Amino acid sequence: MIYILNIETATKNCSVSLSKNGQTFAIKEVSEEQFSHAEKLHLFIKEVLATENISLENLNAVAVSKGPGSYTGLRIGVSAAKGLCYALNIPLIAVDTLAVLAEKVSINSGIIIPMIDARRMEVFTQMFDKDYAPLSVAEALIVDETAFADITEYIHLIGDGALKCKIVLTDNKFIYHEDVVYPSANEMSRISYKKYVENTFEDVAYFEPYYLKDFMLTTKK
Structure with missing residues (x-):
């Protein structure tokens, strides 16, 4: 075992x-x-x-x-x-x-796009097919009305970042799974x-998280 x-x-x-x-x-x-x-x-x-x-x-x-x-x-x-x-x-x-988040939904066709909230209208996101194979690399994306405009398939949006996108991504191709948040x-x-x-392991001494964006320290107003 x-x-x-x-x-x-x-x-x-x-x-x-x-x-x-x-x-x-x-x-x-x-x-x-x-x-x-x-x-x-x-x-x-x-x-x-x-x-x-x-x-x-x-x-x-x-x-x-x-x-x-x-x-x-x-x-x-x-x-x-x-x-x-x-x-x-x-x-x-x-x-x-993002791969972990993508696997929280099961679809027969279309694209899964998990989104993690990165504040304001920015999200950490990546595209996966119905079998959870990545179709793009992870990126920090500022979402507006033109996002994913070139995709004609149904798009399944999940995550806390997806919830705030409902105000700008209103096309019928977008399917929101509001029960999938984290x-x-x-x-x-x-x-x-x-x-x-597959013996895909990390070096314990040198492994670091994948932040995607530099950490920025802010002060409360």
Whole structure:
């Protein structure tokens, strides 16, 4: 059996799952307006392991959502994952956050476009086909009425970034999945197991999150 601990903290959702051979069988998550990742993450790790009476020493790998997303959230998740991998001497697996979000919907045709809110009308986004194969690279996009104008297929929009686009993306080709807001460690299980089988691992010492944009420090007005 291959046990992988999956950590997703790239958005407001603090999510941890334990998978066995690519199937999630324990998960703990919460999404709050105020980020609570620093307080909740290690507690969630302990709880999902206790659910199936699995110890840290039983883990074969740790997977972490690498971004793009919240600077603070990514730092917390990656730091925890690297610490566990180093202490247990097990592989670190990095999973694209937008790919995780895309897998929260199942479609028969069209394009899936996950969007993570990047403030104002900017989103982190990427295009995937119905089988979750990437059709573009991740980008920071300022959304206006011309976005995706060259696409004639139905476009399935998901994520907290998609919700704010309803005021500008009004064509009938846009289908909004309003119940899909944040990526979850549940959908990480299949991806991380595939990477484990393929031996697609990261260098624990040098791995860094994929921020996509430079971190900018601001002060309250």
